[in-house]
Amino acid sequence: MKVSNDYPNIFSFDSRDTAATSTWWDTLGDRWVRVNLITDCLGNTVGDSRSSGDLTGGADRELLSALRTDADVILLGGETVRTEADSIPRNKDVVIVSKSGNVPLSAISRARGRITILHDRSASVPSPTTGVVLGRFTGTAIIKAVRALGYEKIVCEGGSTLARNLLDAQVVDEWCQTLSPKLGRRIPELLAPDFGGTLVNVAHDDHGYRYLRWTRNGAPQVSN
Numbered sequence: 001m002k003v004s005n006d007y008p009n010i011f012s013f014d015s016r017d018t019a020a021t022s023t024w025w026d027t028l029g030d031r032w033v034r035v036n037l038i039t040d041c042l043g044n045t046v047g048d049s050r051s052s053g054d055l056t057g058g059a060d061r062e063l064l065s066a067l068r069t070d071a072d073v074i075l076l077g078g079e080t081v082r083t084e085a086d087s088i089p090r091n092k093d094v095v096i097v098s099k100s101g102n103v104p105l106s107a108i109s110r111a112r113g114r115i116t117i118l119h120d121r122s123a124s125v126p127s128p129t130t131g132v133v134l135g136r137f138t139g140t141a142i143i144k145a146v147r148a149l150g151y152e153k154i155v156c157e158g159g160s161t162l163a164r165n166l167l168d169a170q171v172v173d174e175w176c177q178t179l180s181p182k183l184g185r186r187i188p189e190l191l192a193p194d195f196g197g198t199l200v201n202v203a204h205d206d207h208g209y210r211y212l213r214w215t216r217n218g219a220p221q222v223s224n
Contacts, residue, residue, distance in 0.1 A: 001059040003211070007202040015059035015205070021066035027201075028173060031152045033143060035163045035195075036067055036176040043192045044184030045160055051084050052158065055180040058207035067176070068092055073151040075142075077162035078117075081107050087157065089113070095146050097162055099137060101125040118145055139169025164193045174200075174215050181208035 004012045005024070013020035028034070038055050039045050047054020068074060068089055078098025080087050085107040088094050093113040096103055101123035108115060108129060115129040118137075125131035134145055142165065146154055156166055166172050175195035201213040 001062065001205055001207070003059050003063070003203055003205050005201070005203045008200070015062040015066075018066065018069075021063060022070060025063075025067050025070050028153075032173045033154045033156070033166065033171055034067070034071070034174045034176055035156045035166060035172050036064065036178075037158055037160075037163060037192060038178040038180055039192045040180050040182060040184040042183070042186065044186055045158065045190050045192050046187065047182070047184045050185070050187070050190075053084065053086075055182050055184050056178075057180065057182070058205040058209035060178050060180075060209055060211075063178075063211065067155055070153065071155040072153045073146065073149075073155070075146060075154055075156040075162070077159045078102060079161070080157070080159040083159075085110070088115070093151070095149065095151070096129075097134075097137065097142055099123060101131060103129065116149060118142060137165070139166040139171050142166070143169070143171045160190050160192060167193055167195060170216070172216060174213055177212045177214075179210040179212065 001015045002012055003015050015021055038052050046052055073093045073095055074089055075095050076087055078096055081096055081103055085104055088107045088111050090110055091112050094115050096117045098117055099120040101117055101119040116132055117125045117129050118132050118134040121133045156163055195214050197214040197216040200215050203211040
C-alpha cells in the first residue's frame with residue numbers, strides 16, 4: 001500500500017517494500033526505546049472487543065511488522081497479552097511485564113522467539129518462558145532489566161499502563177502513534193497518554209490512517 005510522507009519531507013513508498021519501510025524507520029541509531037500504539041482520534045486504544053485489532057487497517061500492520069524487524073525485542077504488558085494472545089509476534093524475542101507471571105499458554109505456544117517475564121518475587125512463570133524477578137515496576141527498572149538481557153532496540157507495544165510507566169520515567173526516545181479513522185471504545189484506564197516532545201514525522205495512507213512520531217531525550221530527528 002502507498003504511504004505518503006507529509007513532514008518533514010514529502011515522498012511516498014510502498015509499505016510492502018521491506019527495504020523502503022526499514023529505511024523509513026531507521027532514524028534512531030543502535031540503542032533506543034520506542035512506544036508504538038494505535039488510537040482513534042479521541043485517544044481510545046481498543047474497540048468493542050477490547051482489542052487494538054479493532055482499530056487497525058491500511059498500512060498499519062505492514063509498518064508495524066517493519067518496526068518489529070528493526071527492533072531487538074518487543075515489550076508487552078501482561079494484561080495486553082492476556083486480552084490479545086496474538087499480540088505476541090511469532091518470530092521475535094518478547095519481554096512481558098507481569099507481576100503475577102500469569103501469561104496464557106495460548107500466547108506462549110504461538111511464539112518461536114525467546115519469552116522472558118518480568119515478575120514479582122512471589123510469582124512463578126509458565127514453561128518454557130524465563131522468569132526475571134523485578135523489585136520495582138517503574139519504567140526505569142523495567143528498561144534496565146530489559147537492557148540487562150542484552151537488548152538495545154526496544155519496542156513497547158502496550159498496554160497503556162506500561163506505556164505510561166515508561167513515559168513517566170522519561171525513558172522513551174520515540175513515540176509512534178497510528179491514528180485510525182475508526183472510532184474505538186472509551187475505557188478510561190486504556191486511554192493513550194499524551195507524550196509531548198517534538199513532532200518529527202507525519203505520514204498517511206490512502207485508507208485514512210495517519211502515522212505520527214514524536215521524539216524526546218535528544219533523540220535524532222527523522223532525516224528521511
